[in-house]
Each structure stands twice: as structure tokens, then as C-alpha cells.
Amino acid sequence: MIDAHRSSVAPTPTSGGSSASLPDSLPAAPLPAVRPSVALLTDRYELTMLQAALADGTAHRHCVFEVFTRRLPAGRRYGVLAGTGRVLEALPHFRFGDAELAYLERSGVVDDRTLDFLRGYRFTGTILGYAEGEIFFPGSPLLQVEGTFAEAVLLETLVLSILNYDSAVASAASRMTSAAVNRPVLEMGSRRAHEQAGVAAARAAVIAGFTGTSNLEAGFRYDLETIGTAAHSFTLLHDDEPAAFASQVASLGPGTSLLVDTYDVRRGVENAVAAAGTGLGGVRLDSGDLGVLAVEVRRQLDELGARDTKIVVTSDLDEHAIASLAAAPVDVYGVGTALVTGSGAPTCGMVYKLVARADATGVLQPVAKASAHKRSQGGRKVAARRYGPDGRAVEEVVVSGPDDRVVAWSPEDHASADRAPDAPADERGDLRPLLVPLVVDGAVDSRWVGGYGVQNAARHHRQARAELPRGARRLSSGDPAIPTVELTLD
């Protein structure tokens, strides 16, 4: 049906004109769309720094790197950590195999000594971090990677890529599920994100309270509930709307959701109930003034006797649109673009900073950038969240000081040295430690990965969010929900 040489089609790039700037030969068969090793998902400078450090001997200095963010996106009251499980899943695949090493060699990125090191690389250090799903604030030490410089520096880009994207999505998603109160929110944004990012976004959304996702790969990888209705193309494929609806109901049963806004919504609802009967599962509205339409459609469904048929709304929803529909008879929200792009904050500003390293005598010393801008606090931290007598969080405590004292610090010590030692403590204690072990001596704790890890994280998020102060979940701009307090040990 298509003639590739028809005149309305432009010639291919090398069939005419100069090809002087193009290679002489066509490429060999392209690489697979994805590759098993994640080791090259890395900035070049990590490998060249490694080369220099291997040459001068500092590569083997013991180091602690910390991930944190200096600020929340403008007006946001809290962030939600997501991606930790994906970091742990990726870690065993951070290996330099023949293909990776051959590339590094032929492109001259690093020298032979470094290639030898990379050939044997595996992470043997220890990683602590906030639990996935945890709430965070500026300065929260979200991940702590401890090992030699050589093994820890290589993870910088991969760790940040995962945590920055996944947490941006989870942070937006948590506002959406807050706004929806008890109505389910479904993730449908894959098409508005990089194809692999869509999978991560679905996972992060579920951690922050979404009920399911349209993304099948996410369903497969993480045992998530997958959901879906139908597209306008399905209706348009058929001779008319009744034929399309009859086909969908015949194939998927009356419990399916029918998309009723291809032609005329009122007619669409009529056709839908005619096709499925009053047991129709749902109708989807994907355009128009959803608040007004939902009222009209609810009334029409009720009049037709389809009182249990749910109304699913989609169409560029974000947390504000969800909140504005609170009084409308909407049963389910489907969210796409705003979810996968972090609703205005498509990445977190997390950084991966060296905070302590051994000196020439092997003693761990705090280090920090010291010029005027982007200062940060040197030294390893631990963190805890303080709760008031009503069980709600009141502050984030970030503890720094001499490394041995920080490592040994316990919330009980702090409680005993509390600024208000006679304050009543609620039954769950007034300080909750926030760092958990994720990788110990290179061994990944499998409770954080796969579908199990997602359920863990979702449960953790529900609980941590419920403990925020009243008002922390408002959508309006404001300061962080609780202040971060630095506690410096002597």
C-alpha cells in the first residue's frame, strides 16, 4: 500500500546529496535495546579518577560517601525516597564484562592497570540508608556507601540516577494519593517517560500509594497489579461504538471499563450500559470538564440502573486536579504525565558526596568541599526522627561528630540528653532511627528487592506519612513539614 519511492516521501539521507560527514560503512547489527551489564551507566570521570587513584595508591583508602539533597523542590513539604530496591537489584549487575572492557580499551578511556581492576570489580562494601518509602527532608543522609574509594566512587552515577528519578516520582505520587484520600489512583504514564523510566515510575507510584499500573513490565518485575481500559483507537477500529463496546464486553466481560468519550459522552454511556447491562464495571472519561461530566454521567448511570458502575477519570490529572475533583462523583483517578515527570519536579537534587576517608595512616577523617558555594557538612552522619507525645514527627535529627561517636550513637543516649528530659514519651519512643542496613560486606539484603521490597516500601511509606504533623500533606507551597536539626557530638 505504501510505495517507498512515492514523491511525497523524502529520499533517505545517503541516497542523495553529500554524505561526506558520514561513515563509509553501514553499522553492523545494532546492539540489543538493553544490555545485562549496568557498569557503563557511569560518568567517564569516575573511571579516570579511579585510574589516577590506582596509580597513586589512594584508590584503596577507606571512604564513606553520602547521598543527600540540599533542598526540596520549591514549596514541597517533604520528599519520598524511592529507588533503593532498584539500586540493590542493579548492584550484582555492576560488572565489567568482555564487551565493556573492550569498549573502554579501544576508546582509550583508561589504562591497562585500571582495566585489570575493573575486570575483577565487585562491590564488597556496606550500604546503609533510609528505608525505601521513607519521608525525607533537606540534609537527610539517604544512603551511605562505605568501602574503598575505588569501589564506592564507581557507583556514583548509577545510584544517583536511580534515586533521583524514582524519588521524584514517589514524591509527586504521594501528594496525589494524599489528594485522592481513599479513592484509588492508577498509574498510566509510561508513554510520557523514557520506556525504562516508565517501569521505575510505576514501581515508585505504587510505593507512594498508587493501586496499580498500566505498565506490564512493571507488573512482571514487581508483582504489581496491572490495570487498563481501552483506547479511542479501539472504538474507531470498529464500524460504530455499539460494535466496539459489544466486542469489548464479549471478550472481557461486563466488569470491564468502557471509554465513552470518542463521539458523544451521553450516547456513549447509553451504548455502554446497553452493551454490558447494569453490571457494567466502569466508564472512563478522558477529556472535557471532568467535574461537570462526572456529575452528569453519574446521574445518567444511576437513571439507567447502573448504580455500581464506577467512573474512571483520566486526562492530564495532577495532585491539584485530583483535589479539585474531591466533591465530584469520581471513583478512580488515572494519572499519567504529571506522575512520570514528578509533577513539576522531574528530578531530585540528590548528590553523592565523599564525607569521610582514611588518611595515610588509615584513620578516617571527615572531608567536605570548603569553597563559598555548595558547602556541605563533613563526616559520616546518622539520623533519627523525633516524635511528640501525640506520635507525630516533630523534627529530623541529623547527628555528626567524631566517627566513632557517630557510629556508636543511639537514640536512647540522645533521649537521656534531651533538651526536655522530663517530656512525656509516648509508648513507641521519642526517637526513631532512620538508617537501615541494605548491603553488608557486599551481600544485598534481599528483603528490599523485587515485589517483596515494593510491598515493604509501600507499607513503610503509609506509616511514615501518617506520622507527619497535621498540615504536612497540604498541597499548597510551604516549608518542610518538620525542621532538620543538626546534633553535633563532641
Next chain:
Amino acid sequence: MIDAHRSSVAPTPTSGGSSASLPDSLPAAPLPAVRPSVALLTDRYELTMLQAALADGTAHRHCVFEVFTRRLPAGRRYGVLAGTGRVLEALPHFRFGDAELAYLERSGVVDDRTLDFLRGYRFTGTILGYAEGEIFFPGSPLLQVEGTFAEAVLLETLVLSILNYDSAVASAASRMTSAAVNRPVLEMGSRRAHEQAGVAAARAAVIAGFTGTSNLEAGFRYDLETIGTAAHSFTLLHDDEPAAFASQVASLGPGTSLLVDTYDVRRGVENAVAAAGTGLGGVRLDSGDLGVLAVEVRRQLDELGARDTKIVVTSDLDEHAIASLAAAPVDVYGVGTALVTGSGAPTCGMVYKLVARADATGVLQPVAKASAHKRSQGGRKVAARRYGPDGRAVEEVVVSGPDDRVVAWSPEDHASADRAPDAPADERGDLRPLLVPLVVDGAVDSRWVGGYGVQNAARHHRQARAELPRGARRLSSGDPAIPTVELTLD
């Protein structure tokens, strides 16, 4: 050094408290971080629509789907298409293998008939589209997928994911390289995007004129130039800055770029030239008032005799920051966050719409959503760009009408029926057809894939951008650079 049971570390989630909502068993070994099949990077509804259409016989109707966007991001004057080559690279991997089919079966997504169809699925249709790197406007028919409903509908999510993300990045990147005029711009944003999105972003950036990327996987996959300097952690790893600089120069040579803002910039520049000599390749500034600092550092470098040492600036640059540094003695820009997040527009609003399908007698009929909102024009389109006598684009012509006439339409026909037939035509003709064949009967044209495809696309983008009207490259908000004109054939 770390005691996982120390008191400042929280217990793992199942070591205390209720685990009632968690599965009984820990997960088996996690899936690899990425998988070879891309077939599940798909919204569930595509498979359930397929199931219904297979059952009613419409799955085999011949269809044309088109990708287009209804509008550009607010104030943008043009978009840049990127991702086409990645779509073509992914296509051979869109296969349902045993793992994918077993998942679909056990999760009950589709019935046995559909599983059988999916087992044999490969795309055998034809895809035309704008050349990768092409400029586009609202309504431009960017990709046209033709085949049976069954084979074309399955590609919706994957195609949109790739084009929406990659084009968002390329559209932002083109503004950045415009703002930089002839200074090189380097891509350093991997850490602020999903780890696989970072690879795609690097590729899209190079298409839009970036010189190189820090991302090694992108270098590997697409033969891109990789670049890098050093991180603050490298300086902090060493006992002092002179030791760090000496190590980097010893390992990487004096042509390396040294990061001079860890402690004090003036001292850093001194130390840098002391370590590398006046042949030092570059210094990088990553914080502070870059315009002021660049002037001071340039003067200092010149006084020290390092007249050829380049100044590389990074630190949350976007196109506006780049433009504001036009008068500063900056040699190279490094861009991260703003690039990979589309500089305020992290996704394009591209949609994948059924525009024509065969009726029961096999005749192709135009179709379109007809309700009040999100209307679109039915029927297959072709497109061409009209040029004025000065060789600059004046309008985007989108041709629709009876399918046989649209397919047969040629720019020459239109030129002869031109509204100003006596206008002087420049030597390259006044209408340039915009659709090129990408896949013909399932066979991918390999000139669009791999590193070769990226070079093609980058060259195409340079040329297409150079032909825009004067003013089209301004950064200020405005209308699309040229209007889109619909030409409807009888």
C-alpha cells in the same frame, strides 16, 4: 567498620513488628536489571484490545496510526524530533518470549488465542516518519505506522515513550546549542535522569548539537565522544589539592581538566598551573557566580602564562544561563539537570492516534475522535516544508484528503498549484517533503540506527535548524517559528 546491629541503625522491616501484609517467602533471585525483550514495555490495554479485536475479526483490519503533538511547550518556537533510531533499534526486540508469555498467562491478562498470536508476533508493516533530528511543529505527522490493527496497536506505548522523552531532550538541547553559538556544549546529566534515560538523553543531546557526553554507555552504544574532568571527591580523597592535581596530571597528562573550586578558586588555579604547567588543558568551575569567576580565572590563567587553558563551566546551566554567559570568557559549557529534564518540558505531548482503517470491505476510511475535546484530523497525512526565495522555511504544509490522493501527492503538484506560482523558486525547490521510509514491510532501514543514525540525525538537525526563519532561535517565549497550514485535497 560498620556494625549492622549498632543502635543508631533501625531494624530491618521484618525483624520486628507485624509482617502480616508481607508475603511469607523472600523473593527468588531478582530479575536482571534489564531484559532483552521490550514487548512488555506496553500498557495492558493494548493487549486486552487486541484480545477483543482478535475475537471479533477486526484485529486484521489494515490501519494507519500517526504520531503528532497538538502543541509545543508554552513559548517554544519549534520542537526537535529524536528517538526515531531508538524505535527502530527496539523493534526487532519487540518479541513475546517464554518469560513474557508465562507472565501474561499466569496473571490472566489475555486469553489463549491472544497468547498464540503474541507468540508469533513480529511487526511486518511499514513506518514512515520525519527524519530524526528534524524540526517539528504542532500537527506535524512525525511517525506513521501502517499495518494490521493487531501489529500496529501493540507499538503505541513503546513508540510514544521513546519519542516523547528523546524529543523533549533534543528540543531543549537545540536551544542550548543555539545559545552557546560556537562554543562546545557537553552533556553531563545522567545522574539526574533514570539510568537508561540518561543514555537516551546523551544521544538526543548529540543529535541537537552537543559535542560529547559523560555517559559511557551512550559512548559505547552510539560511538559518541565521551568527556569528563574530575569530581570534588577526588580532591578530597587526597591529603591536599596539590597532591590531587599532581596525581591527575601524572595519570591523565597535562591536557586534563582540573576542578579548581573545592577549596578556594584562586588557590586552585595556582595549584592547577603549578601541577600541569602552562600547557594545562582546562579548569572547571562548578559553583559560584560563573560569569564573574570566569573573568577572574581567565585573567589569572593568562597572568600565569596558561593562555590556552580552557575554562569549563558547569552548575545547573540551562539555555538562559548559557546565553547570559555569552560575554564571559567561557570556553566550554557542561549541562546536566536542565538537559535531561527537557528544561521545563520533560516530555512532549505526542499521541499515537488511529487515523485510518479498513472497513469491512477492505477500503481504507479516515477516522477521528469526534467529541468536543481533543479533536484530531482523520486520514493519513503527508507533510512538506515550504521555503521562501531566501532558502528559509516559511510554513509547514500538512496534506490530507482521500487516501489515494494523499499517498500520490507530490511537492511538484503543489508547487504548480502554488498560491503564488510566479514566485521565484530557489535552487533547492520551494517544498521539501518531510516523511522518509524507516521500515518497509517489517525491514528496518539500518541507516537510521546505531552511531551512524545519530550522525545522520545530527547533520539533519544542523541543516533543518539553519533553514528556520531569523528569530526562530530566540529563547524568549513566542509562537511557533512557522505556521502549520493544512492543505486538503479533493
